[in-house]
Amino acid sequence: MEGNKDICSNVSIKPFGILKDGKEVFLYRLSNENGVQLEVINYGGIIKSLFVPDARGKFSDIVLGYNRLADYEKDPAHFGAVVGRYGNRIAGGEFVLDNKKYSLALNNQPGGKACHLHGGERGFDKIVWDAEPIIHDNAAGLRLHYLSRDGEEGYPGNLDVNINYLLTNENTLRIEYQGETDQATPINLTQHSYFNLKGEGEGDILGHFAYINADNYTPVDEGLIPTGEIAGVSDTPFDFRKTKKIVEDINQADQQLEYGGGYDHNYVLNGESGELTIAAQVYDEESRRQLEVWTTEPGMQFYTGNALDGSLVGKKGKAYQKNSGFCLETQHYPDSPNQDNFPDTILRPGEKYQTITEFRFSIR
Template identity: 55%
Template sequence: MHYIIVLLTILLIGCRSALPTDENVSAGRESATSLTVAQRPFGATEEGPVTEYTLTNGQGMQVSVINYGGIITQLWVPDRQGVVDDVVLGFDSIAGYLGEYPYFGALIGRYGNRIADGRFSLDGQTYTLATNNGPNSLHGGLRGFNRKYWTATILREADRVGVSLTGSSADGEEGYPGNLQVTVTYWLNNANELLLEYRAETDKATPVNLTNHSYFNLRGAGRGDVLGHVLLLDADTFTPVDSTLIPTGELRPVAGTPFDFTTPTPIGARIDADNEQIAFGGGYDHNFVLNDAGSGMRQVATVYEPTSGRTLEVETTEPGVQFYTGNFLDGTNIGKGGTAYTYRSGFCLETQHFPDSPNQPDFPSTVLLPGQVYSTQTVYRFGVR
């Protein structure tokens, strides 16, 4: 009996030593038994090699991020049957992200969303930005944070794993004042929560509005449109826009309009309503004013997809969220697995301060001053019904 016990002990130790380490855990789709971080090459840019970092938890969820553009390239979550699928739109290789693309999964900055006419005034000086969206500046300009090369650091804690991306934006870059130092951290835990932490500091007053531009489809990326997804949005008002999608300055009640998602409503229920705001956006492409702004982290949205049973809950410290329904997707972007991303095949919930705030004195300020720390958080929590 003594020899049998010794033999079993040796076999157990041998099995443990054969287990893969974090660095060689597959970045594929199998369920992990613990929180791990894997990495693999993802091509290169002129600035250097691109690496994809994959965070995996013990519930079958995986999130992949690359150090070019801070882009979320994959996000695998289980459905009600336990089958995992990738629920974010994107590309299989770096090539897709180097060309023109609609910001799939990207880190957005220095200023997320639009600034009217590509200009704003601050401390008596007028700053001119690139106009890359009709007459307006969009998502940081011609080379926003979605086209930056970031320095990555793998993070491990007892109850979560993450990757932190750090970088800088020089004074005058894309027309913005101040040298801005930025850190964005992506955390995954065993509660199927993806936490995004944004932090920035500047040496000169400058507007800052950081967000993530992931396109979700809870049926699976490329599996049809998102019109059957059911949305609950904790916002009693939204910011109506002009024909170029710049806010008018009004905070308009959603009650009695196609913008009322204060009770669970299919995204497609009123998306083609005879409504001027719907016409301007080609559907939904609007900032919603979230309730209880200034009260810290709180739940602001829930999305439910009936066929898969998947749910997405959003928590944030931000005062607004841009709800966008992929109205400009037209099949020309060939995504993962050779799938064409067609009209309204993804939706975005971009937590943010309001568009054009530097030109809207009644909106919450986005100006960051020297000595201050820009700090916001957003959680995307996945589940099933």
């Protein structure tokens, strides 16, 4: 395919590059009537760019990422990607399901303790998805499809996954996750975009104001695996029930913050799981851009880009230093297959996996 191809007035497609294995990857640009633009590549379902206006009407790209496909192929940070089958960590890369033990790749080692992270060595962030534009009256969209075969990355069952990205005229990015399986399997899909409401490459996010709708969170051990405890946020640095700057408590002497190098923790969201409920609100005082996250999921990982160290260079040619972006990964809790008191993440034949997350953008 040569050049741009307009599917309709608000969806276009163009080549983005060739992977090392020879597969071609395409970039899909979705736009709404307000000028907001979302760019997605079908490698990893990656959100490459998201242009939204500030209070003066200036559009900026507010997600971290790269200009070249080759950088995404070797990316260790999961910039903008769909992660699965199981987003977040599984302790020791093992779980028992229906009296059978399964062993997964050990591809992460925080605190010197090996674990399985974000689906393994070749998770959903490293595969080419089938992509098809979808058009609604009030939204431009893209449907991604992938059949994860039985045994892939050690997981049981053929898992059939569809993900819809919908950019509405209300400046909302709605993500619909759907899955079915022919064998019982864990599933925990999420979106791993790093946001900076000042603009990609425009410094750190520590001055952003954040609110998180959660009375509790799940503390972790030195390997960032939940201990199983559901702990209250009261009188801890993890209390964002009243809006505060991210920097306000991030440097407190606190063992949990030391384990994560900052915030890298799952919040137990208030509200009824399965109902679309506000999870978080973040805004930048200078640009007055505001992001609200609404979800049907019971949890959300708040991550402040603690592992970024200047070795990754972004779209503006600027190195991403620590805290250059934040993630709000809606999810079930980490290590749920090994934690009986956490909400169940096992999908069985005949059941349908369905979750929704919305990223709502506005001017404060």
